[in-house]
Amino acid sequence: MAENAEGNINPSPESDHDAATSSALTVTDQPTTEGPATDAGADDGPPPASPLSFIPLEGRAASIRDWVGVLVGVYILITAVQVISGGFKTATGDQAEQLFTFASNPLIALMIGLLATALTQSSSTTTSIVVGLTAGGMPMEVAIPMLMGANLGTTMTNTLVSLGMAQDKSVFRRAFAAATVHDFFNLMAVFILLPLELMFGVLDRVSGWLAGATSGSDGGIVAAIFGGLGTAVKAATSPLSDLIETIVSAVGLPDVVTGIILIVAGVALILSVINTIGKLLKGLMVGKAKQVLHAAIGRGPVTGIFSGMIMTIMVQSSSTTTSLAVPLAGSGAFTLRQIYPFTVGANIGTTITALIAAFGFSGIEGTLAMQAAFVHLMFNVLATVIIFGLPFLRVVPPRCAEFLAKHSAERKLWAAVWTLGVFVALPLLLILVPQLF
Amino acid sequence: MNESRSPQQIEAELERMLAEAEATAARLRTELASLRAHQPEPEDFDAVEAAQHLEAEHLDRYMQEATVNWRKLLEFFEEALAEIRRPRSTTESDPADQPSTPEEDSDV
Numbered sequence: 001m002a003e004n005a006e007g008n009i010n011p012s013p014e015s016d017h018d019a020a021t022s023s024a025l026t027v028t029d030q031p032t033t034e035g036p037a038t039d040a041g042a043d044d045g046p047p048p049a050s051p052l053s054f055i056p057l058e059g060r061a062a063s064i065r066d067w068v069g070v071l072v073g074v075y076i077l078i079t080a081v082q083v084i085s086g087g088f089k090t091a092t093g094d095q096a097e098q099l100f101t102f103a104s105n106p107l108i109a110l111m112i113g114l115l116a117t118a119l120t121q122s123s124s125t126t127t128s129i130v131v132g133l134t135a136g137g138m139p140m141e142v143a144i145p146m147l148m149g150a151n152l153g154t155t156m157t158n159t160l161v162s163l164g165m166a167q168d169k170s171v172f173r174r175a176f177a178a179a180t181v182h183d184f185f186n187l188m189a190v191f192i193l194l195p196l197e198l199m200f201g202v203l204d205r206v207s208g209w210l211a212g213a214t215s216g217s218d219g220g221i222v223a224a225i226f227g228g229l230g231t232a233v234k235a236a237t238s239p240l241s242d243l244i245e246t247i248v249s250a251v252g253l254p255d256v257v258t259g260i261i262l263i264v265a266g267v268a269l270i271l272s273v274i275n276t277i278g279k280l281l282k283g284l285m286v287g288k289a290k291q292v293l294h295a296a297i298g299r300g301p302v303t304g305i306f307s308g309m310i311m312t313i314m315v316q317s318s319s320t321t322t323s324l325a326v327p328l329a330g331s332g333a334f335t336l337r338q339i340y341p342f343t344v345g346a347n348i349g350t351t352i353t354a355l356i357a358a359f360g361f362s363g364i365e366g367t368l369a370m371q372a373a374f375v376h377l378m379f380n381v382l383a384t385v386i387i388f389g390l391p392f393l394r395v396v397p398p399r400c401a402e403f404l405a406k407h408s409a410e411r412k413l414w415a416a417v418w419t420l421g422v423f424v425a426l427p428l429l430l431i432l433v434p435q436l437f
Numbered sequence: 438m439n440e441s442r443s444p445q446q447i448e449a450e451l452e453r454m455l456a457e458a459e460a461t462a463a464r465l466r467t468e469l470a471s472l473r474a475h476q477p478e479p480e481d482f483d484a485v486e487a488a489q490h491l492e493a494e495h496l497d498r499y500m501q502e503a504t505v506n507w508r509k510l511l512e513f514f515e516e517a518l519a520e521i522r523r524p525r526s527t528t529e530s531d532p533a534d535q536p537s538t539p540e541e542d543s544d545v
Contacts, residue, residue: 160505166513315500327499327502328499411520412516412517413520413521
C-alpha cells in the first residue's frame, strides 16, 4: 500500500495517478522505519484461544471444529434475523408504518442506526436487525437512513481503540488520525448521499432494481440461483426460528409483548453469535489476512481498498479491520494515506453480513430483505466511487483527520469532545429535540 | 507610479520592493531545501516496504490489540478532564505538551 512522496517515481502501475492525486498532500507524511511502538524481535505471544477450545482438539481437527463453529454461527445468525422479522410482524400486525412514524424523520432514523451501532459496537448486528425488520414490514424509507447511521456508528470502535494509545504523543497523533479518517469519510458519505436519497431516491431505486434482479420471479438465471439458495437456507433455518416463535407464543402473552420478546431474543442471539463468529474467524483467517496485507504493500490505493474489503469479509467485522489499522498506523510503518483506502475497503466488505442475513427469506420478504442488504452495499460502493473517486473530495477526510489529530495530540480535550460529541451528544440531541418540540 | 514623487523616493520604493523579493526568494529556497531534505531517496522505499512487511508479520498481535481498552479509555477521559481544570498558562508550560516536531506538522 505504499504511496509515493510527491514527485517520486514508483514502478507501481497506479503510481502516476497516486502522484497526481497526492499532489496536495504533505511531504512530511512519510512512513517511518523506526516505529516506536513495535519491536521487530518481540514475541507476539500465543494466539488467543478459540471460543470453542472447550472441545479439546489440535491442528487440522481444531480448524475443522472452528469452521463448523462458523457455519453454526451463520446458521444461528440467519435464524435470529428470521425471529426478529417474525417478532416484528407479531408485535405490529398491519401497523408497521404507523409504528415507525416517529422515525419517519430521516435524521432520527439515522441517529437510531448510529446509536444502536455505537452501543453494540457492531454494524453487522445493526444491519442484520434492519434486514429482519424490513422483511417484517419496516418501511424502506426508515431502513435506508438507519443503515447509513449504522455505517457511521461503526467508526466509533476504532476511535475508542486509538484513545487507548494516548500515552505517546506521536503514536497517538498517527493512531487517532488513522481512526478519524474513517469517521470523516463516513460523515461525508452521509452528507452527500442522504440528501441525494431524499431528493432522488437513488439508493431505493438502485437497491430495488438489484433486489428484483436477484430475488424477483422475473430476474432470470441470477434470480433463479439466488432464489434457490434462499429457499434452501430458509428451509434449513425455518424449523429453529418457528420453534422459538412457538415457544414464546405458547406463554400466552399479548401479541405486542410476544413480538417484543422475540425481537429482543433475536437481537441477543445476533449479538452473541456475531461476536463468536468474529473471534473464530480471527483465529482461522489471520494467516490469509497477512498474505492479503503483504500483497497490498507497495501497491496503490485501489489495491488498498480491495485488501481492506477482502480482509473484512474474511473476519466478518469492519470494526476489527479498521481497529487493526490503528496500531498499524501508530507504529509509524504505514502512513495515513495508506491506511485510508484500507478503511474505505472495510466499509464495503462489511456489507456481506447483511447479504448473508437476507438469504433467510424468500418471496416478497426475501425481496425486501435483499433490498435492505443492497442498500447497505450500494451506499458504501457509491460513497467510495464519489468520495474516493473525485480527487478534490478524496483529500478531505485525511486532511480533516490530520488537523484533528494534530490538535488532539496537544490537548486531549479535542479528541474527547469529538468522540463524545459525534457519537453520543449529537445523536441524542437529534433524536430528543424533535420529540420535545 | 506617482509622477510627482522624486527620483529618490522612486529609488527607495524600488529598493524596498527588491528587498522584499529577495526575502521571498530566500524563504522559497529554504523551503525547497527542506522539501528535498525530507524526500526519501529511491533506495529508501525498499527500507520502508521492508519495515511494512515486518509490521504485517505482527498482524496477529495487532488483531489482538484491535479492541477497546476500557481502562486506558477511562484514563484518557480523566486526563482530558484534568486539562479542563488545569489553568491554560500551566497547560502551555507543561513539559508533556511539547510542540510537535516539524516532521510531524502536516502542511494541509
